[in-house]
Amino acid sequence: MTDAALVADVAIWLFGGGSVVAAWLVFRTDSMVRAAYWLLASFVAVGMVMVLLQARFLGLVLVLMMAGEMTIMAAFMVMFMMNPAGLNPMSMVHQHTTAKVAGVVAFAGLAFVGLVAEFPDRPVDPASEPTAELGEELLGDSMLIFETAGVTLLATMIGAIAIAGKRGRFGNAQEGSAPPPVDPDAPAGPDAHPSPMHGGHGGHGGMHH
Amino acid sequence: MELQLLLVVSAALFGIGVYGALSQQTFVMIMMGIELMLNGAMLAGVALWGVSGAGAPKGQLLIVIILTVMAVEAALGFALVIGIFRTRQADMTEMLDELQG
Amino acid sequence: MGLLSAAAGRAEVPVFPVVGVGGRQAAEALWLMPGIRVVDSPRAAVLLVVVGRLTRALLHPTMLVHDQLPGPRATLWWPGAGGATPDDGAQGTEDLLAALPDVVTTVPGDTAGLLAVFADLLSGRRPSGRPALVDVEYPRWRGVGPHGHGGEGMMGGVPFGRPLAEMADDPDGLMLDQLPLRVGPFFPAWPPGLILDVGLQGDVLRGVAVGDNPYRSWPGDEPVGPLDTALFLATRTMATTVAALEVARARHHLRWLSRTLRGHGLAARAQRVGALAQSLSVDDRPVVEALARRLGRDAGLAAATSGVGIVDRAALERVGIDRYGGPVARAAGLGIDARTHDPAYADLGFAPVIHHEGDARARLRQRAAEAAQALSLAERAGEIVRPPGRPVEGPRGVLAPREPLPSSALLALLPDLLDGLEWGDAVTTVASLDLDLEEAALDQSVATWPARTSGGPTGASTTGAAPTSTGPAPTGPAPTSRVTP
Amino acid sequence: MNWSAPLPGVVLVGTVLVAGAYVASVLDAGAARLVAGRPLRVGELVAGPWREAALLARIRRSTTERPDAQTWALAPALLAAMAGVAVATVPLAPGVAVADVDDGIVLFGAAMAVVMVGAFLHGWSSNSVFPLVGGYRFVALALSYEMPLALVLIAAALPAQSLSVGAIVESQQGLWNVVRQPLGLPLFLVAGMGLAFWGPLGMSDGADLAGGTGVEASGPDRLAWALARHFVLVAVAVMGAAVFLGGWQGPGLPGALWMAIKTLVLLAVVVGVGHRVARIRLERFVVVAWAVLIPLALVDVFASGALAL
C-alpha cells in the first residue's frame, strides 16, 4: 500500500467516524443551532468520504447544498422550537425506548447485510471523469428524469409557497388576522419598564460603587 | 474490507436517523432524523458506486435523486410546519394529536 | 510586547461618545477630528468621551456603557461643550461622574489631551478604569422537574439571570416571540437621548413607545441648552441678519445630512459634508447646490430611503405638525413656512421648497434643497436685518411666541410611524425626522419659549456656534432662485 | 515546487490572504480619505492596518452573559478557512496552484456557502439582539446572492468545458471573459460584496445595528472577524481576476504579477463602491436578487452557452 493510499484510507475512516459522531450529537444538544450544524458536520464528513471515493463532484455539491439547507433548518428550528438555544435544559423526546430499539435494529440489520453480502470488487477508475459522465447521463439516457426533477421542483416551490404563505403579500394586515399585539408584557409605555436603576432585572440591576 | 466498513458507517447513520425520527417530538427534529437516514443512504450508494459499481453513471444519478428528494422534503416539510403553526400554534406532534382529539 | 504597545498607541483612537446636555455639536465634531475614530459599539472603544452635562437619568446608562468598554479603558469628560461656560452646571455632573472611576476632565475638542490619555493607557502608565457597576453573582441554573426542564416548564424561570421572551401575535399569523427592548439613550443610530421601548418580533418593530426624555432630569435649575437652534430662538429678543439665520439653517441641514449619510454606511462622504457644515459660509452656495443635486440623484440613497417612513397629511395633523410646518411637513406637500409672510424676506422672492412623497427620501431631498436655498437667500439678503419678536422659521419648523417647540410634535409621530417597520427602515425613519431630545425636554419642562425672560442657556449669550460671518455681500444682480414651488 | 504539498500550499495561500487583506485595508482607508476630502498621508495609510491590529490585540476580550463561546470562536475561523480554500483553487501563476481540482468552481461554491454558516454563527452566538438580527440578515442576503454567484461561474466554465479554475483561465487566451461575458463580472462583484458583507451589502454589520454581528466582539475577536472578512474579500477578488480577467495571462510581465495587478484592480473597485454607494435595504436587495440578478445570471449562462457552441 502506498503512502498516498494509506493517507486516503485513514482520511476515510476519520471522516466516516466523524460523520457518525456528529450525527449522534445532533440529538444530544439542547441548542437548535448546534443541532442543525452538527447535522451539517455529518453531511460534510460524508461529502469528504464521497470525494475520497472519487465521487468528487457529488461530495462537494453535497457540502454546497447542505450548508444552505442546514442554515435554513437552523433558522426554522429556532423559529418554531420553544427555548431554541437550550437555555433551559430540556428533553423533547417521547417513546424513547421504542426509538432506541428501532434505531439499534435498523443499524444491526443494515450492518449485517453490509458485512455479509458479497460485493464484486470493481473500483472506479481514478482517471475517469465522473462529473462529465454524470452530465452525459443527465442529457442522454436520463433526460426524462432530469426534466421530471425540474417539474418536481416547480411543484415543490409552488406547493411550499402556497402552504406557507398567505394569499397576497403576506404580512400585510388582512381580514381576520389578529390586531396588533396587546400583550400585557409588551412595552406599553415608559411606565411599563421599571428603570434599571430601581427595578433590577434578575439580579443584574447595577448599583453604584 | 473498505466497502464493508463504509456500509457499517452508513448503517450507523441510518440507525441514528431512525432513532431521531422516532424519538423526537418536534416536526423539524423529525425532519433531521429523516435527513440523517438519507445521509446514510447516500453514503452507502457512493460506497457501492465507488468500490463495487465501477463508477456507473447511474449510481451518481441515484445520489442526485436523493439530493433532490432531500430538498423537496425540506421545502415541503418546512412549509407544512409553517402552515400548521399558523393555524394551531403547535409545533409538536403530540400537541397536534391533542388538538385533533 | 513593547513593540506591539508602541504600534497600538499610535493607532486611531476608538471613541464611544456619551452625549449629555449641550454636547451634541461637540460630539459630532469628534467625527471630523484626525486620529480619532468614533465607533458604534462600546466593545470597540477604548475611550468613553462624556460630552456636555449629565443628568440623573443618563447616569446609569453611562455607567453601563462604561463597563461595556472591554479595557484598557478610560473616561474623558468634556464639560461646557456647545458654547456653554465650562462650569455651567458642572457641579451637578461632577457629582454624578463621581460614580465613574478616574474621569479625566479636558476642554471640548482637545485632541491632544485625548491622545495623551490614550497613549498613557496603552503604555500602562495609566491603569484601566475599574468597573463602575457592582458585580453580582450569576445565579446557578440547572434543570429540575420531570423532563429536566428548568423548574417552571421549558420557557419558565430565569436561566442565567433573565427570563425567556414570550410569544405575541403578529399580523403575519405566526405567533412567535417578541423581545421587549428599551434601546437608548446612547444608541448610535438614534439622536442622542432618544429612548424607545419597542417590541422586536424578528426584525420588525411592534408596539413602539417613546421612553422618558433623559434630558429632563437635570439636577440643577437650568434643564437644557444651548440648543442647536439657539440662534433662531434668540430672535425673540435680538435682531439678527437674515443672512446669519439662513447660513445657520443651511449649516443645520448639512449637519443633519452628514449624520444621515453616516447612518447609511457612507462615513467618508459624511465627513466631507460635516467638514463643509463646520466651515460654511455664503460663498459655499455653488458647492451646496451641487451637493443637493448629487444627493437628489443618488441611486443608492434613493433605494435606501424611498418609500420608507411615509408621513402623510393625516399623521401630521394628528400630532399637530401642521402648525409648525418645517421640512418634515414640506416634504409631505404641506407648504407652510414662516418666511412666506416674514417682511424681512419680502424682497427676496421667497417661495417654500416642497416635495410631495412624504417619505425619508423626500425629507432628504427637502433638506438638501433647503440648505441650497438658504445659502441663496443669504447671498441675496445682504444686510437685511430682522427685528426681534416675530415668529421665525426654525430648521425644524415655525418657532412662534407661546407655542411649544416642534421636536415634541415630531417625537409624537414615532409610535405610529415605526410600528411594523423593519429595524433598518425604522432607523432610517427616525433619522429622517431630525429629532432633538434637548429641544423636546425644554418644551416639556419650561413650557413655551417666550414665557421666560431671562437669558438662560437658550438666550442670546449662547450663540457660540452661530455664525457671525455672512460672507461678502452679493454684488450684481441677485442670482435666480432654484426654488421649486 | 510542488505547491500541493502541505507546507508550501499553506504558506502560499496564507501569504496571498494576509498580503491581500493588508492591501485591501490600505486601499479602504485611502479611498475613505479621498472621498472625505482629507489629505492622503501615505505613511499613516501604510502603517494604519498594523497599528489597528496591534491595538485590537491589546484590548481585552469581552463576553456576554450567556454566549455560545465555542461557535463564537468558530465563526471567524470558518470564514478564514473557507477564504483559504477559495484561494487555493485558483492558479496564481502558470503551474502555481495549491488545489486546482477538476471541480474547482464547485469547491469554491461550497466554500462560499459555508461562509454563510460562519456569518450566521457570529451573529447568533453572542446572545445579543443586534448581532442576532445581523446574523439573520446575512442569511437572507446569502440566500439571495448565492445563486447568481454560482451561475456566473458556470457561465465562465462553459467555454472552458471544465469546472477547473485553471481550465477557465486557459480558456481566456485571447479574449477575457469580462469581454466575452459582459454580465459576468458585475454580477460576480455584487455577489462578492455580499459574501464579504461589504459596502452597500453590509447590512449584517451595518451602522443601523450599531455594527450588527460584530457588536459584542472586542479585541482579538474583533481582529479575527475583521481579518476573516478581508480574507473573504480577497478570495473574491482573486477568483474574479482568474475567472473574468484572464488570470495570470497578459503580455510582458510575469504571470504572478499580472494576477496581483488584476486582483488589486478588483479590490480597488469593490472598496471604491463601498464608499460611494449607500447601504441597500435588505428587502429591496432580496427582491432585486431574485427578480433581476438571477434572471440576468441565467441570461449570462445561456448567452455564453450559445456563444460557446
Place this chain on the structure above:
Amino acid sequence: MAPFGAAVVVVLAGGIAVLAARWLPPAVGPEATAPERIPFLGGGVPEVHAWSRFHIRYYAMALLFLAFDMEMVFMYPWAVVFAAEGAVALVEMLMFITILLLGILYAWREGALSWAS
C-alpha cells in the same frame, strides 16, 4: 487526490490559525463582571435573552431557495459536457430552467419575496 488533500490542509491551517489568534497575548484583565457582560442596547438593559423564537420574515424565500438551489446540482455537470453535446444540451437546460423560473415568477407574484410590513 493531492490537490484535494491540499485543500483540506488549507482549511485546517486557516481555521487553526484564526482560532489561535484568539489566544494572542492580549492585556488579559480580570474576569468580566456581570454588568460588563450585559449585551449592548445603547445604554439599556435587556429584559430577556436575545435567543428566542426569531420570526424570520423571509421564510417563503428560504423555501424557494431550497428548491431552486437544486438546479445547481444539474447545472454543474451540464456545463462540463455542454460543448460536446451541443445545441440539444442548451435546449434541454433551457427547458429545465424555464420550468424553475415559473416557480420564481409565482413566488414573486405572490409577494413571497417581500417583507412583512
